[in-house]
Amino acid sequence: MSAPPIIKAMGLTVEFRGRRSLFKPESVVQAVSNVDLTIEQGETLAVVGESGCGKSTLGRALLRSTPIAHGRVEFKGRDITRLSGRALRDARSQFQMIFQDPYASLNPKMSIYETLAEPLLVHGATDRASIRPQVLDMLSAAGLDPSFAERYPHEFSGGQRQRVAIARAAILRPDFIVCDEPLSALDVSLQLQILKLFTALKQQFSLTYLFISHDLARVFGFADRIAVMYLGKIVEIGTAADLYRAPAHPYTRALIAAAPSPNPHRDIPPAAATLRGDIPSPANPPKGCRFHTRCPQVMDVCKTREPTMSDLGNGQRAACHLLTQPPMAG
Amino acid sequence: MSDAVLSVEGLSVDFAVGGSIIHAVRDVSLSVAQGEVLGLVGESGSGKSVTMLSVVRLLDARRTAITARAMSVDGHSILDLRPRALEDVRGPVVSYIFQDPLTALNPLLTVGRQISEGMRRHKGLSRTAARARALDLLRRVGIPAPELRINQLPHQLSGGMRQRVMIAMALAVEPKLLIADEPTTALDVTVQAEIVRLVQSIQREQGMAMVWVTHDLALLARLADRVVVMYAGRIVEDALAEALYDAPAHPYTAGLLASTSRIDDPFSEQEPIPGAPPDPRVVHPGCSFAPRCSRAQARCQGEVPALEIKADGRRVACFYPLTGSQT
Numbered sequence: 001m002s003a004p005p006i007i008k009a010m011g012l013t014v015e016f017r018g019r020r021s022l023f024k025p026e027s028v029v030q031a032v033s034n035v036d037l038t039i040e041q042g043e044t045l046a047v048v049g050e051s052g053c054g055k056s057t058l059g060r061a062l063l064r065s066t067p068i069a070h071g072r073v074e075f076k077g078r079d080i081t082r083l084s085g086r087a088l089r090d091a092r093s094q095f096q097m098i099f100q101d102p103y104a105s106l107n108p109k110m111s112i113y114e115t116l117a118e119p120l121l122v123h124g125a126t127d128r129a130s131i132r133p134q135v136l137d138m139l140s141a142a143g144l145d146p147s148f149a150e151r152y153p154h155e156f157s158g159g160q161r162q163r164v165a166i167a168r169a170a171i172l173r174p175d176f177i178v179c180d181e182p183l184s185a186l187d188v189s190l191q192l193q194i195l196k197l198f199t200a201l202k203q204q205f206s207l208t209y210l211f212i213s214h215d216l217a218r219v220f221g222f223a224d225r226i227a228v229m230y231l232g233k234i235v236e237i238g239t240a241a242d243l244y245r246a247p248a249h250p251y252t253r254a255l256i257a258a259a260p261s262p263n264p265h266r267d268i269p270p271a272a273a274t275l276r277g278d279i280p281s282p283a284n285p286p287k288g289c290r291f292h293t294r295c296p297q298v299m300d301v302c303k304t305r306e307p308t309m310s311d312l313g314n315g316q317r318a319a320c321h322l323l324t325q326p327p328m329a330g
Numbered sequence: 331m332s333d334a335v336l337s338v339e340g341l342s343v344d345f346a347v348g349g350s351i352i353h354a355v356r357d358v359s360l361s362v363a364q365g366e367v368l369g370l371v372g373e374s375g376s377g378k379s380v381t382m383l384s385v386v387r388l389l390d391a392r393r394t395a396i397t398a399r400a401m402s403v404d405g406h407s408i409l410d411l412r413p414r415a416l417e418d419v420r421g422p423v424v425s426y427i428f429q430d431p432l433t434a435l436n437p438l439l440t441v442g443r444q445i446s447e448g449m450r451r452h453k454g455l456s457r458t459a460a461r462a463r464a465l466d467l468l469r470r471v472g473i474p475a476p477e478l479r480i481n482q483l484p485h486q487l488s489g490g491m492r493q494r495v496m497i498a499m500a501l502a503v504e505p506k507l508l509i510a511d512e513p514t515t516a517l518d519v520t521v522q523a524e525i526v527r528l529v530q531s532i533q534r535e536q537g538m539a540m541v542w543v544t545h546d547l548a549l550l551a552r553l554a555d556r557v558v559v560m561y562a563g564r565i566v567e568d569a570l571a572e573a574l575y576d577a578p579a580h581p582y583t584a585g586l587l588a589s590t591s592r593i594d595d596p597f598s599e600q601e602p603i604p605g606a607p608p609d610p611r612v613v614h615p616g617c618s619f620a621p622r623c624s625r626a627q628a629r630c631q632g633e634v635p636a637l638e639i640k641a642d643g644r645r646v647a648c649f650y651p652l653t654g655s656q657t
Contacts (some may be wrong), residue, residue: 050518051489160606188589189602190606192589192603217548220593221597254520260523260549260552261592261594262547262592266594275523278488278489
């Protein structure tokens, strides 16, 4: 691994500003707050968390699709934080994004062929004769019959549309694909099919994914590493196996305990792992550790001081005071 | 079936959509006993919500044709009721919790007013008595600072709190049957876990019958006594929860189980069901699942299997069911 990582983020912060009015001062929401992250070539990093945790915003910021307030993003060792105009567009030919809703992300007036040919044309395919075989090959790789090429999105089911969206993203052989909840709009029986397609394409084209999901159970068997986010912060990151066998942050443990399983014999999760109450508003996150209002193991220090990341070995890191100053034994 | 709170026999529902007819529900029979929790599971378009909306007659009568041999809730024959009598059944006999509380709640009325409404209408409580009980209920469903929240409007609450308000509303009139239609689908997983625990404890305490409609088999594993699986408008399997999860008999149930993510065993290889659910506009002469089924034979293509009662009491609509001894 001497090559630089595909993506490296340092102190990445994204802010949204609420509108100032006569009655309200300007409010600033830190959707992503001081995030450090690296993604190696060929890796799948899943970002997991509940609504408002900033996982989608993080994905967009890495692709420079949303303004970055502080920190920097490197793509293959090159700082892209301040790129603009043509340089930014060139960099973006190496990035792709797949969205949650395949009904909204495909242009209804473009045939499947046009949908897949467009990225090739935009990013400078000069040999028009080579486009058609590329499109047809990509359709078969995505599990679609090449004879579908002349059809339009409305003729397809949700699962097939998501295959089209994936084919469109993969056709440029991008270095990095952000997948933003690509399974959430699909029925259970189709989710697994699409997940298998992601795995197959990754192997075929050696892709690198950032896979955003709210479904921790789904990503354990799919991702190499998992980052757990809560209110704009990464609270824990590590390999899927380490996070499953030895989750270090109480929030990671709570997510595992809360996920249902089709097994009536499964043990009832211990009370120490279950959460009470709703997620606080990201506009006004709690002081100290942002998780302390819901944490079953909250200590006094958590209410005033923000925890820093502890290194737990094998690349596993978590931000929790329990790891640096455990409560009194007894 | 004398102890059944809900009894549906031979329910079919057709929709008129853009000049064609969609058979959304076909020949569905099910019952729920007093104190029983029935899980009704299926993917989108399976007819699970339409079945339950028929029970409370909330489908648009101009576009829907409902037929049934019999359909009753707590002895009231639903299809024969006039609108006025129907209003007396909705609420004190059967309450409904919808998926999206923001569209189900009135945006212009305070939370307290909406919870009180049913108690004043059906229980004859005074304004002050209903308000006191509404406050109790808000506390019961785990809303912090209920004295403050009772005077707020729905938009001032988070999604999880709105769903708690919906639950308080449904429980205020102490229904015999509670229908919960994907009430946690829009919620985050940690909030979902808390809501499920809450509804379950209230259901046990009051001994009411409950139908929990969901697309998620995992959610029902520890919640339902019995699970009914629907596919393309029909019931394909109906079994006690443990029997269904341990040894599914219908190939679709088995496929759905195999596709469901398992937090207690997330690293083992899973096999998806091939193909996609059928287009509801296309009528298939045989079993609707046959095109996706690895066990299908010639007979499945031309003949619809009847829902038959097996020796262990479960009902299965399949010519070649799994014998039920697999792991």
